[in-house]
Amino acid sequence: MVSALYVVLGALFLIKFSIEVIRLRRQYRVAHGDGGFSGLQIAIRIHGNAMENIPIALLLLIMMEMNGADIWMLHLCGLLFFAGRAMHSRGMHHGIIYWRRNGMLLTGLSVSGMVIFNLLFMPWDLILTLH
Template identity: 45%
Template sequence: MITALYAALLGLMFIALSIKVIAKRRQFQVGIGSKGEMALERAIRVHGNFAEYVPFALLLLFLAEYSGLAPLYLHILGITLLLGRLSHAWGVRQLKEPLKFRMFGTLVTFGVMLLSALAIIALYSLKLLVA
């Protein structure tokens, strides 16, 4: 149930990112690709990067929850993932990109994925030892 909350929040963010791409496409009158418009290209990449990483991060978070990870840790991971994606999106969408926001978002996203994966492995191993 906890993962569902973060999936919903991140789903809203995905819709917002989609709307930003659509708005930029309308602004520059571009149907496919970016035609070299950097603001559109950045909006496309923010949206695309989100679509590439968030579903797998949420899957790992869900599997950690299903495996029995404590609610406190799930909330920490979920909030951290949300903050990381906000940081990444904000950094990448800037034409004069402050790289620290992109890097922070990337590292945080990877960290959430790594910690979720390790939690799943640890919880699975613990269940094997107890059984």
């Protein structure tokens, strides 16, 4: 199962981003919210944005695999998606709009590609059959 690799990678991204938020909360002694610290605000948004994007992308990737996508397609979508996530994180952390913008572009293109593949190759005859 190729998609399992990307599920694990997604979990690692989320763990990394979560640990960064925890580290900054401890550093600034902030239990709730961001305490007005911009570094913590950014880390919270990086984690939040990942939580908003990673689960749906992974579901789409798993569906692609179930719908018979070639291995190269799964790797292409998975690699583009996580390259986008890494670029977005780097851009947010270092204030580099180019990385942030292109990271979101890669994320959006890979998710869109997965949606289109799944719409085209979904077993519609089974789905639309009334029992």
